[in-house]
Amino acid sequence: MEVFLTPRSIAVVGASDRPGSWGSFIMESLKTWGFPGEIYPVNRRTRRLYGLDAHPHVRSLPEGVDLAVLTIPEGQIEEVVQACGEKGVRGLILITAGFGESVEGGRGREEALARLAKRFGMRILGPNVSGAFNLHARFNASGSPAEHLTPTPLAAVCQGGYAFYDLLAQAHERGMGVGKFVHTGNECDLEVTDFVEYFGEDPQVKGILLYLETLRQGRRFLEVARRVTREKPVVVYKAARTAGGQRAARSHTGALSGKKTVYEGALRQAGIILAPSMELLLPLGHALIERPSMCGNRVAIVTMGGSWGVALTDHLEEVGLRVPELSPPLQRRLRDLGMPLRASTRNPVDVGAAGPLVLSVDALMEIGRAILESREVDALVLYGLGRPGRWNERMSPGRRLFLELEKEVMRVYDGLQKEMEKPVIVGCCLSPWESQAVMDLNAEGIRILHRLDDIAWVLSLLKEFWEKRRQIRRDI
Helix, strand or coil: HHCCCCCCEEECCCCCCCCCCHHHHHHHHHHCCCCCCCCEECCCCCCCCEEEECCCCHHHHCCCCCCCEEEECCCHHHHHHHHHHHCCCCCEEECCCCCCCCCHHHHHHHHHHHHHHCCCCCCEECCCCCEEHHHCCCCCEECHHHHHCCCCEEEECCCHHHHHHHHHHHCCCCCCCCCEEEEECCCCCCCCHHHHHHHHHHCCCEEEEEEECCCCCCCEEEEEHHHHCCCCCCEEECCCCCCHHHHHHHCCCCCCCCCHHHHHHHHHHHEECCCCHHHHHHHHHHHHHHCCCCCCEEEEEEECHHHHHHHHHHHHHCCCCCCCCHHHHHHHHHHHHHCCCCCECCCEEEECCHHHHHHCCCHHHHHHHHHHHHHCCCCCCCCECCCECCCCCCCCCHHHHHHHHHHHHHHHHHHHHHHHCCEEEEEEECCCEEEEHHHHHHHHHCCCCCCCCCHHHHHHHHHHHHHHHHHHHHHC
């Protein structure tokens, strides 16, 4: 398995400098991320590519290349796989499509490829994949540009890869990402389960994200998942849950999908956390490895706008959490800290739209600390700060002051999470591209969630994860 994530040498068969070709995508990714090993471009039409000598054929390569990435037409695959085996290549990534996902008899051809590779002791990733990367080893043989990648202790295994690249690009400015990634595609040889097992034993990996359309060996997957989830969170987005989705999966990776209820029940029994949407895979993964344990279902809300508090309360309670009214002694404590009479102290705690101007940053921090110390809640959400607009030279001194005050309040609430050892989520409906405060805080490594339903799901599944973890420890 190491050869697909920490290879010492790579041959790119079908390497190219033609913009938009897979041969150019892979070469650019390897070069721009600074792969430290040997790179061998294979292209019979040119002698030099990306400053490297090009080889006319696989048979002209030196003996014992670790990994070959094939970006060639499907009609040439069998010949090149045979040649790779004869040269002692250890692993193959087949970018090439046109097999079980699209043509009659394609699956049989895939099985024949796996048998051919096995004769030489080679393993295959694919076909119909977009690559793999290990950013900790400066290895990127994927279609994701270097500027969209953020190395973290998370790993991802996906039966479909392109959509996950979009999620990585979106998450990059928020400081989220994965350090290791494998796209398994049609899985003629290596499967999702192989990499879940591998990442489960990898000390660099603290959590695993999966995009699944099907499981080819369901029993083995569940056995592996039960072992891995004892030590690390595993988050799954299960696609192809509907009849239409199952039809789409057959034409995507050739996957045959089962009933939604059966899959979800089995996955939960294995200790897996089910993501309600693809977009939540990364936020959930980061929450499970970064946030403190959540010991109950009670949530406090501190907001700068009453409407946000009401709407967030609905979302939290719809996923099984509670937004309890704070006790009279705690409400009096909040008043003593400077909460104006017009502001609600019940929960949601609404400090008003001018909160950072009416109350000092220290007073707002003490409000959050008092709530978390009270033992009346298990988590807290700060929502409503992070005004729209990016910094520019025309910004008035007053707006600049308010921007800095907002950022400081959001910072101190984020810091309360570590101090109080309870989850504290900072939320804002604006993206980094819409709010200077959000962009600046993201650059500091502060996680900010945007959608109310995402906040509710993250807290609900954080609670589910820690309940499962406590149950596992009791069983042991």
